Amino acid sequence: xxxxxxxxxxxxxxxxxxxxxxxxxxxxxxxxxxxxxxxxxxxxxxxxxxxxxxxxxxxxxxxxxxxxxxxxxxxxxxxxxxxxxxxxxxxxxxxxxxxxxxxxxxxxxxxxxxxxxxxxxxxxxxxxxxxxxxxxxxxxxxxxxxxxxxxxxxxxxxxxxxxxxxxxxxxxxxxxxxxxxxxxxxxxxxxxxxxxxxxxxxxxxxxxxxxxxxxxxxxxxxxxxxxxxxxxxxxxxxxxxxxxxxxxxxxxxxxxxxxxxxxxxxxxxxxxxxxxxxxxxxxxxxxxxxxxxxxxxxxxxxxxxxxxxxxxxxxxxxxxxxxxxxxxxxxxxxxxxxxxxxxxxxxxxxxxxxxxxxxxxxxxxxxxxxxxxxxxxxxxxxxxxxxxxxxxxxxxxxx
Numbered sequence: 582x583x584x585x586x587x588x589x590x591x592x593x594x595x596x597x598x599x600x601x602x603x604x605x606x607x608x609x610x611x612x613x614x615x616x617x618x619x620x621x622x623x624x625x626x627x628x629x630x631x632x633x634x635x636x637x638x639x640x641x642x643x644x645x646x647x648x649x650x651x652x653x654x655x656x657x658x659x660x661x662x663x664x665x666x667x668x669x670x671x672x673x674x675x676x677x678x679x680x681x682x683x684x685x686x687x688x689x690x691x692x693x694x695x696x697x698x699x700x701x702x703x704x705x706x707x708x709x710x711x712x713x714x715x716x717x718x719x720x721x722x723x724x725x726x727x728x729x730x731x732x733x734x735x736x737x738x739x740x741x742x743x744x745x746x747x748x749x750x751x752x753x754x755x756x757x758x759x760x761x762x763x764x765x766x767x768x769x770x771x772x773x774x775x776x777x778x779x780x781x782x783x784x785x786x787x788x789x790x791x792x793x794x795x796x797x798x799x800x801x802x803x804x805x806x807x808x809x810x811x812x813x814x815x816x817x818x819x820x821x822x823x824x825x826x827x828x829x830x831x832x833x834x835x836x837x838x839x840x841x842x843x844x845x846x847x848x849x850x851x852x853x854x855x856x857x858x859x860x861x862x863x864x865x866x867x868x869x870x871x872x873x874x875x876x877x878x879x880x881x882x883x884x885x886x887x888x889x890x891x892x893x894x895x896x897x898x899x900x901x902x903x904x905x906x907x908x909x910x911x912x913x914x915x916x917x918x919x920x921x922x923x924x925x926x927x928x929x930x931x932x933x934x935x936x937x938x939x940x941x942x943x944x945x946x947x948x949x950x951x952x953x954x955x956x957x958x959x960x961x962x963x964x965x966x967x968x969x970x971x972x973x974x975x976x977x978x979x980x
Contacts, residue, residue, distance in 0.1 A: 596621045598698060618687060624703045631682060633710035635674075640664060640713065653758045662713055666762045669713035680707040717947060718759030720767045721919055726753075727773060731784040735823055747779040774829045783829070789862050791830050792855075794821050799850075799884055806884040807849035808838060814848075834858070856883050856893045864898060864911035872900060872907040896942035899932070914943050921947050925961045929975040934965075936972060 601619050605612060636644070643650055643664045652671070654660040662669040682705035730745040732738070753768075754761055773780050783791070798817060799806055811831070818827055834855055835848040859882045864870060880889045891900065896914040901907060912931075918924045928935065928943060937958070944954045958964070962973040 595700075596698070601698065619698050620687060621698060621700045622681075622683065622703060623700060628703075628705045631705045631707075633680065633682075633707050634662075634671075635710060635712045637713065637715075639667060640669070653756075655756070658719075658758065661716065661719070661758045663758070663760045666760050668716055668718045668758065668760050668763060670716040671711050671713055673709050674712045675709050676707075680710065681705070682707065715949065717919070717949070718757075718763040718767065719919055720757070720759060721915075723753065723757045723759075723764070723767060724771060724915060726756075727771070727780060727782045730779075730781060731787075732776065732781045732826070733784040733787050747781075749778055750780065753780060772829075772833050774825070774832075776825055783826070785865070788830075788858075791822055791826055792834060792858060794818055795827075795830055795834070796855075796884055806852075806855075806886055808843065809835065809848045809850065811846060811848055850884065850887075852887050853893045856887060856889045857897065859883050860889070860894055861897060861911065861913075864909065867910075869901075869908040869910045872909045875909050896945070914946060917943060919947075921957060921961060925957075926975070929962075934967075934972040934974045936970060940973060 598619075605615070640650060640662070648665050650662065650664050652660050653663055660671045662671050681703045683701045683703055686701050687699075726746075726748060730741060730747055733741060750764075754764055757764055759767060768780060771782060773782050775781070795814070795818065798804075798814065799809060802813075804810070814831070815824070815827060822830070831848055835850050837845075838847045838849050856879075860875075860879050863875065863878055863882065876889070883889060891898075897911070898909050899912040900909050918927055924943070924947065928940065932939075937955075940958070941954050944957055948954050948957060958973050961976060963976045965972050965974065
């Protein structure tokens with residue numbers, strides 16, 4: 582076997598300088614117009630098991646400076662590539678031309694004074710590669726995981742801890758298809774907070790109770806909603822709520838007072854957040870609500886001085902102005918499919934025709950810098966006009 586192998590190796594053709602000169606002459610090229618270094622390319626006897634991955638400038642820059650770039654996804658998920666700040670969809674693409682991988686190949690723009698012949702071995706031939714496309718982080722799994730271990734009160738905490746898995750940031754980073762920056766922003770957006778190093782969200786019913794304690798206190802003490810004394814609030818409500826929960830409620834629904842002399846001692850409720858939460862509390866238990874009755878009940882549920890507006894509920898409710906009487910129902914964007922086509926299909930099942938203002942709040946989180954809401958509708962929906970009003974409906978009727 583070794584003799585045959587050696588014989589085969591000795592019989593392998595090796596191009597000489599004379600051969601190169603003949604090729605140049607046959608091609609009618611001038612040596613003066615060519616670079617001095619010549620590279621002979623040969624195919625190896627076997628190829629390594631490499632995969633080709635397309636890189637954009639952002640990913641390449643992160644790799645060059647030593648930042649983390651990682652694939653994420655379990656067996657039931659399509660893979661994504663995450664840098665520290667962005668998430669990319671990863672899909673296999675075909676190329677009509679063969680791509681050769683030569684690790685030691687010198688490129689024309691690289692300076693070289695080498696005038697000798699050099700051999701370069703092909704270690705892989707590819708007809709496919711993985712292309713990356715910037716995409717939105719996939720966060721539905723995050724919400725589902727945290728809702729399973731939501732905080733329901735100190736009296737139920739022991740049961741929750743015994744029956745549910747808890748998640749640190751490092752654990753979430755490993756299983757959620759989002760960059761670390763996007764994951765941190767998502768945790769803040771959904772009102773998550775830490776208890777003993779684990780990320781939690783409040784159970785909705787418990788959050789209603791905790792916020793009601795704060796609003797009732799403001800009403801009982803006749804405090805303006807934009808001037809709430811922090812120390813007194815903790816002193817009174819500290820008997821009803823754990824300190825970490827009360828601090829979280831204040832962080833979620835209030836901000837520092839604008840007045841500089843009160844900024845460290847007093848808080849101001851965030852009007853839009855409080856109004857939105859109270860509206861959800863009214864709408865979640867029922868299928869539909871008479872719109873006029875809802876507006877009256879909603880305004881009566883918020884602190885004195887606050888003004889409710891349907892604009893505060895964008896992406897959270899559906900208003901049916903065509904019904905008699907007009908109705909409103911809970912319809913949260915967070916509960917919709919993450920996939921664009923699936924979401925479009927679901928929206929047009931719920932309502933056959935939408936105006937731009939009606940559908941926009943349910944598509945904004947899927948839009949990107951290169952693909953606006955209008956572009957999504959142009960691609961996935963059909964536009965029509967009725968009495969001068971533009972409506973969007975399913976591009977293909979469902980069977």
